[in-house]
Amino acid sequence: MALLETHEIEVFYGDFQAVFGIDVSVEEGETVAIIGANGAGKSSFLNALAGITPSKPDAITLDGKPVGGTPAYEMVKKGIALVPEGRKLYPSLTVEENLLIGADGKTVDRGWNLDEIYRLFPILKERAKQMSTTLSGGQQQQVSIGRALMANPKVLLCDEISLGLAPTIVKDVYAAVKEIQARGTTVLLVEQDLSAALGAADRVYCFMEGRVTLTGRPDELTKDQIQHAYFGMS
Numbered sequence: 001m002a003l004l005e006t007h008e009i010e011v012f013y014g015d016f017q018a019v020f021g022i023d024v025s026v027e028e029g030e031t032v033a034i035i036g037a038n039g040a041g042k043s044s045f046l047n048a049l050a051g052i053t054p055s056k057p058d059a060i061t062l063d064g065k066p067v068g069g070t071p072a073y074e075m076v077k078k079g080i081a082l083v084p085e086g087r088k089l090y091p092s093l094t095v096e097e098n099l100l101i102g103a104d105g106k107t108v109d110r111g112w113n114l115d116e117i118y119r120l121f122p123i124l125k126e127r128a129k130q131m132s133t134t135l136s137g138g139q140q141q142q143v144s145i146g147r148a149l150m151a152n153p154k155v156l157l158c159d160e161i162s163l164g165l166a167p168t169i170v171k172d173v174y175a176a177v178k179e180i181q182a183r184g185t186t187v188l189l190v191e192q193d194l195s196a197a198l199g200a201a202d203r204v205y206c207f208m209e210g211r212v213t214l215t216g217r218p219d220e221l222t223k224d225q226i227q228h229a230y231f232g233m234s
């Protein structure tokens with residue numbers, strides 16, 4: 001049994017359907033990436049897992065138990081924490097205050113605390129008392145990842161953590177994802193930056209127009225397969 005599974009999950013915005021019956025599974029300790037073009041339904045899918053957009057109870061299982069439709073503040077307590085698209089830091093709070101807010105979702109200690117976050121991202125310790133808005137984009141992304149880790153999740157969801165960052169900074173952010181996985185945290189990420197996603201993931205799913213068009217290990221997939229699955233071209 002996989003740690004996290006979706007079963008024919010659907011996402012609607014009113015009458016508009018963004019996700020059409022998707023099955024994804026994530027094993028404990030894995031890093032899984034969802035790739036796909038703008039509007040493919042990646043964020044809608046991830047937001048359903050985080051409890052931000054509604055889903056049916058049986059559509060999501062965590063450790064085999066149905067958790068679909070659980071509101072976000074409860075989902076994090078069950079073990080699913082989200083690094084949202086665009087970081088969404090609290091601008092009126094310091095770096096450390098932003099991190100500490102993440103601990104509100106903690107119900108079990110899986111080894112993540114302020115010291116461990118500062119070990120992962122040493123610059124944040126130096127900037128701990130600064131307002132989060134004074135940090136660079138890459139540093140703000142570190143705070144957003146750290147805040148989600150402070151909940152000590154079973155699964156860390158990351159939505160487009162490369163967005164708006166220079167290529168060298170994207171490399172640093174993804175080196176941190178490797179380190180997070182090495183410390184035992186399972187990661188499910190959504191990413192438009194193909195090389196970042198393929199470099200970080202044990203397995204990838206490609207979404208197009210709300211459906212899975214390809215799945216496999218990065219080393220098994222050809223460029224042509226990915227291009228076809230991504231854009232629908234032959």
Ligand code: ATP
Pocket residue numbers: 013016017018036037038039040041042043044045192
């Ligand atoms: P992006 O990288 O642009 O975020 P994505 O793959 O994450 O793309 P989604 O953001 O999940 O895709 O969007 C999937 C579809 O759902 C799109 O057609 C989008 O316009 C629509 N959509 C997303 N959010 C909403 C919303 N709040 N209300 C209505 N439609 C929405």
